[in-house]
Amino acid sequence: xxxxxxxxxxxxxxxxxxxxxxxxxxxxxxxxxxxxxxxxxxxxxxxxxxxxxxxxxxxxxxxxxxxxxxxxxxxxxxxxxxxxxxxxxxxxxxxxxxxxxxxxxxxxxxxxxxxxxxxxxxxxxxxxxxxxxxxxxxxxxxxxxxxxxxxxxxxxxxxxxxxxxxxxxxxxxxxxxxxxxxxxxxxxxxxxxxxxxxxxxxxxxxxxxxxxxxxxxxxxxxxxxxxxxxxxxxxxxxxxxxxxxxxxxxxxxxxxxxxxxxxxxxxxxxxxxxxxxxxxxxxxxxxxxxxxxxxxxxxxxxxxxxxxxxxxxxxxxxxxxxxxxxxxxxxxxxxxxxxxxxxxxxxxxxxxxxxxxxxxxxxxxxxxxxxxxxxxxxxxxxxxxxxxxxxxxxxxxxxxxxxxxxxxxxxxxxxxxxxxxxxxxxxxxxxxxxxxxxxxxxxxxxxxxxxxxxxxxxxxxxxxxxxxxxxxxxxxxxxxxxxxxxxxxxxxxxxxxxxxxxxxxxxxxxxxxxxxxxxxxxxxxxxxxxxxx
Amino acid sequence: xxxxxxxxxxxxxxxxxxxxxxxxxxxxxxxxxxxxxxxxxxxxxxxxxxxxxxxxxxxxxxxxxxxxxxxxxxxxxxxxxxxxxxxxxxxxxxxxxxxxxxxxxxxxxxxxxxxxxxxxxxxxxxxxxxxxxxxxxxxxxxxxxxxxxxxxxxxxxxxxxxxxxxxxxxxxxxxxxxxxxxxxxxxxxxxxxxxxxxxxxxxxxxxxxxxxxxxxxxxxxxxxxxxxxxxxxxxxxxxxxxxxxxxxxxxxxxxxxxxxxxxxxxxxxxxxxxxxxxxxxxxxxxxxxxxxxxxxxxxxxxxxxxxxxxxxxxxxxxxxxxxxxxxxxxxxxxxxxxxxxxxxxxxxxxxxxxxxxxxxxxxxxxxxxxxxxxxxxxxxxxxxxxxxxxxxxxxxxxxxxxxxxxxxxxxxxxxxxxxxxxxxxxxxxxxxxxxxxxxxxxxxx
Numbered sequence: 009x010x011x012x013x014x015x016x017x018x019x020x021x022x023x024x025x026x027x028x029x030x031x032x033x034x035x036x037x038x039x040x041x042x043x044x045x046x047x048x049x050x051x052x053x054x055x056x057x058x059x060x061x062x063x064x065x066x067x068x069x070x071x072x073x074x075x076x077x078x079x080x081x082x083x084x085x086x087x088x089x090x091x092x093x094x095x096x097x098x099x100x101x102x103x104x105x106x107x108x109x110x111x112x113x114x115x116x117x118x119x120x121x122x123x124x125x126x127x128x129x130x131x132x133x134x135x136x137x138x139x140x141x142x143x144x145x146x147x148x149x150x151x152x153x154x155x156x157x158x159x160x161x162x163x164x165x166x167x168x169x170x171x172x173x174x175x176x177x178x179x180x181x182x183x184x185x186x187x188x189x190x191x192x193x194x195x196x197x198x199x200x201x202x203x204x205x206x207x208x209x210x211x212x213x214x215x216x217x218x219x220x221x222x223x224x225x226x227x228x229x230x231x232x233x234x235x236x237x238x239x240x241x242x243x244x245x246x247x248x249x250x251x252x253x254x255x256x257x258x259x260x261x262x263x264x265x266x267x268x269x270x271x272x273x274x275x276x277x278x279x280x281x282x283x284x285x286x287x288x289x290x291x292x293x294x295x296x297x298x299x300x301x302x303x304x305x306x307x308x309x310x311x312x313x314x315x316x317x318x319x320x321x322x323x324x325x326x327x328x329x330x331x332x333x334x335x336x337x338x339x340x341x342x343x344x345x346x347x348x349x350x351x352x353x354x355x356x357x358x359x360x361x362x363x364x365x366x367x368x369x370x371x372x373x374x375x376x377x378x379x380x381x382x383x384x385x386x387x388x389x390x391x392x393x394x395x396x397x398x399x400x401x402x403x404x405x406x407x408x409x410x411x412x413x414x415x416x417x418x419x420x421x422x423x424x425x426x427x428x429x430x431x432x433x434x435x436x437x438x439x440x441x442x443x444x445x446x447x448x449x450x451x452x453x454x455x456x457x458x459x460x461x462x463x464x465x466x467x468x469x470x471x472x473x474x475x476x477x478x479x480x481x482x483x484x485x486x487x488x489x490x491x492x493x494x495x496x497x498x499x500x501x502x503x504x505x506x507x508x509x510x511x512x513x514x515x516x517x518x519x520x521x522x523x524x525x526x527x528x529x530x531x532x533x534x535x536x537x538x539x540x541x
Numbered sequence: 542x543x544x545x546x547x548x549x550x551x552x553x554x555x556x557x558x559x560x561x562x563x564x565x566x567x568x569x570x571x572x573x574x575x576x577x578x579x580x581x582x583x584x585x586x587x588x589x590x591x592x593x594x595x596x597x598x599x600x601x602x603x604x605x606x607x608x609x610x611x612x613x614x615x616x617x618x619x620x621x622x623x624x625x626x627x628x629x630x631x632x633x634x635x636x637x638x639x640x641x642x643x644x645x646x647x648x649x650x651x652x653x654x655x656x657x658x659x660x661x662x663x664x665x666x667x668x669x670x671x672x673x674x675x676x677x678x679x680x681x682x683x684x685x686x687x688x689x690x691x692x693x694x695x696x697x698x699x700x701x702x703x704x705x706x707x708x709x710x711x712x713x714x715x716x717x718x719x720x721x722x723x724x725x726x727x728x729x730x731x732x733x734x735x736x737x738x739x740x741x742x743x744x745x746x747x748x749x750x751x752x753x754x755x756x757x758x759x760x761x762x763x764x765x766x767x768x769x770x771x772x773x774x775x776x777x778x779x780x781x782x783x784x785x786x787x788x789x790x791x792x793x794x795x796x797x798x799x800x801x802x803x804x805x806x807x808x809x810x811x812x813x814x815x816x817x818x819x820x821x822x823x824x825x826x827x828x829x830x831x832x833x834x835x836x837x838x839x840x841x842x843x844x845x846x847x848x849x850x851x852x853x854x855x856x857x858x859x860x861x862x863x864x865x866x867x868x869x870x871x872x873x874x875x876x877x878x879x880x881x882x883x884x885x886x887x888x889x890x891x892x893x894x895x896x897x898x899x900x901x902x903x904x905x906x907x908x909x910x911x912x913x914x915x916x917x918x919x920x921x922x923x924x925x926x927x928x929x930x931x932x933x934x935x936x937x938x939x940x941x942x943x944x945x946x947x948x949x950x951x952x953x954x955x956x957x958x959x960x961x962x963x964x965x966x967x968x969x970x971x972x973x974x975x976x977x978x979x980x981x982x983x984x985x986x
Contacts, residue, residue, distance in 0.1 A: 017922075018732060025731065028555045029562065036592055040585075299587065302681045401691065489583035495576045506693040508677075509576045509583060513697045517577075520704030527708045531715035537636050538719075 057289040068206035077201035081160045095159035097266040103145045110278050128416035128470040129224040132429035135456035138181040139433040143219040150181035167215045168208040174199050216258040232323035232412040233478035245319045246479050280375030308407040312487040313480045316365045322350050326361035327416040330467035333444040356441050368410030368476050372399030385425045391469035401505035412474040423462030429453040549733045556604045563597045617660045624653040645737040673699040762852040767793045781827040812839045812851045840962045881971040886912045900946040917945045931958045931970035
């Protein structure tokens with residue numbers, strides 16, 4: 009009898025120990041699995057968001073809009089006859105001025121913007137105005153003589169046309185055509201000003217997109233995250249603009265007061281003011297998971313929620329001007345396209361690389377940017393950054409942002425050591441797109457900005473950073489932790505901080521694992537020696 | 542001497558095995574966070590690692606409390622004594638089958654190497670892991686709340702700590718196989734019981750110390766000249782003395798009336814000649830002149846083969862308690878049953894009175910049998926408990942018990958039990974039993 013009782017007692021003792029040890033684990037596992045939010049529907053918390061519900065007037069009832077308009081400036085005059093203070097607001101905006109204040113490294117504040125900045129697409133507008141200013145909200149900016157104080161030069165319709173029939177001609181300094189005219193394969197018709205003026209309203213995505221979707225002279229060339237397809241897009245591509253989703257217009261986020269439209273694009277902007285942010289509606293603590301919420305201090309919403317851009321049409325990633333000027337044997341313009349129809353060579357412009365579904369590059373960014381100014385010296389040992397997004401890990405205002413980096417090779421002056429603004433567009437003999445002579449184009453272009461040209465040119469590498477803000481993916485397509493917290497991290501280039509999962513001390517790991525191996529080896533040898541005995 | 546000893550208590554085992562699981566779990570999840578491998582989703586792993594770390598913290602708080610509440614922290618006081626011997630044992634001795642240089646007892650569970658390593662874990666590695674872990678958890682970014690310029694240093698220290706713990710685990714698990722058998726140490730950590738190689742003298746001293754400190758029994762120690770070297774609180778209480786100094790250095794004769802002194806003189810002489818006496822009834826003279834009765838045990842103290850003194854316990858048997866009075870008389874009249882068990886629990890000796898109570902005819906019927914034959918199966922565990930206590934040096938008296946007689950009938954008696962020492966060894970248990978059937982009848986009447 010005794011041995012049985014003894015072993016029973018022993019068994020119950022062990023059982024008790026087992027229960028005591030496992031119970032906290034079971035409770036812990038139950039806790040973890042029951043408080044796991046993955047897969048659950050979470051409603052998106054929103055603050056400050058409402059669609060504009062101001063009742064509109066019926067413009068078709070106004071007699072002044074029924075007059076015969078010979079040119080678009082007369083339409084503007086008609087608009088301003090009622091909206092008789094609005095031009096004052098419009099003419100303060102960067103949409104009109106194409107500049108914003110910029111504080112230079114020496115502390116001086118200058119006016120800087122599309123008007124006088126360089127980029128690595130079509131480089132600069134000076135001497136090329138009629139082509140570039142087809143996207144200006146004005147009429148007639150064809151050279152330096154444009155009068156920025158003439159209110160009749162404002163183009164009201166490009167933003168307020170609700171008919172979809174108003175089109176500015178690509179090379180007419182912001183004017184639409186007055187008679188039927190072709191541009192490439194596309195035909196432009198004179199607008200029906202009465203019809204359009206009687207159907208005006210708040211801008212929708214078509215109005216904004218008529219310029220912003222096609223920046224750089226073609227669909228999705230510049231931004232990568234906004235393109236013509238946004239006019240009718242699914243929420244899979246963009247949760248906000250998806251017509252099957254929130255179906256929001258640009259101005260729902262880019263709030264507008266007195267014609268000042270909120271939002272900065274740091275290819276030209278430089279200051280942390282007037283920005284449109286996700287947090288305005290989503291708050292800085294939008295997640296249920298505390299660890300995710302703590303990330304918002306250092307990681308921009310866009311970083312996780314825009315895993316890729318250019319999700320429908322491809323965007324331009326690389327532009328090499330140095331190969332421009334080659335023609336077919338018969339002297340016709342050489343155009344090469346890839347299998348997807350993206351143009352990869354054009355005699356006028358050189359070679360391109362396009363990409364779809366691009367994984368962004370990432371950078372620290374605190375909302376301020378520096379820019380290359382005309383005449384600044386260039387260090388050709390590395391790619392010239394036309395814009396530099398400021399920020400670092402140690403800067404409390406900085407967050408990690410996704411960016412499209414557009415790289416290129418373009419013309420510069422190796423004697424004066426600065427970038428050249430070439431005269432590309434024009435009917436005169438020095439325009440590059442007429443004569444394909446870089447020397448002449450450089451001379452005219454640089455003369456237009458009052459900078460000497462040495463007579464020698466070369467090509468150098470450049471890059472521009474375009475923060476990615478659109479094409480926000482549905483929740484379940486957001487980045488996962490391990491997209492960054494892993495050895496093949498998306499943030500591999502941000503090396504100024506320790507990122508768990510990505511970083512480790514190679515020495516510590518090496519010594520640590522060696523220690524473990526030696527320990528295992530040591531006890532194995534010890535055990536073998538004992539067994540031999 | 543090998544002895545089966547209860548060495549790891551319940552909480553200790555719970556703490557140890559929970560810690561084992563937590564360390565493995567934290568290592569498994571931690572090294573994924575580190576980026577060493579990818580098994581689970583990072584989000585889950587971080588969550589699990591955090592929750593496990595909280596659990597570990599709770600366990601540590603309980604363990605700290607336990608170590609101080611039980612005084613077990615003293616086991617970790619480092620010593621350099623034998624440390625070289627211990628290292629030499631692992632490097633060479635173990636291969637020759639040499640004995641362990643140090644002996645495990647419940648008062649000295651760890652060898653000098655263990656003491657240093659475990660103390661290092663408790664005071665260095667684990668605190669460093671906890672502190673860096675919490676900085677890791679709550680220090681999210683610079684300027685929150687202080688600028689540490691990133692996690693770099695913290696994370697690397699945390700990693701070093703993790704490697705140290707894993708290396709410890711490898712060595713620790715391996716060294717568990719160096720016990721009596723490959724699995725005996727692990728079994729001991731599971732059941733709490735381990736057969737340990739006992740250094741008898743040290744063991745007994747510890748036992749006595751323990752008993753002296755904790756028990757209600759009076760302890761005394763006199764040298765070979767009969768002078769008190771030590772007594773405990775219980776002894777002083779029994780002799781109604783508040784000041785220990787009044788006793789230490791005095792001759793034992795002050796504890797007896799003159800007429801009773803001769804009896805004690807004989808006993809002392811006997812013990813100093815090498816005998817062990819147990820269960821001797823005596824009448825004491827207290828410091829205030831009053832008297833009391835107790836039962837006395839005495840054994841010689843042998844140092845370096847020479848008897849240097851005598852020590853033992855006295856158990857008060859108050860005259861106001863009928864049962865004890867009864868027992869006292871019974872013992873004195875030798876009407877009580879006497880038994881003696883060896884260290885395995887087998888009966889070595891019983892007297893006539895014992896045989897009568899158990900209705901046996903001859904000693905031969907019970908000598909060599911296990912004590913379990915004296916109880917009904919459901920009562921055996923009580924006796925087993927008494928036996929274990931006695932074998933651990935405790936003296937018990939006045940325990941009510943129900944015996945099983947030879948013919949299967951039962952009877953009730955009062956039992957006393959105390960360890961039997963030969964020299965310094967606990968070699969068995971002995972005691973008296975006193976039938977209380979008459980007493981019960983008296984009560985009924």
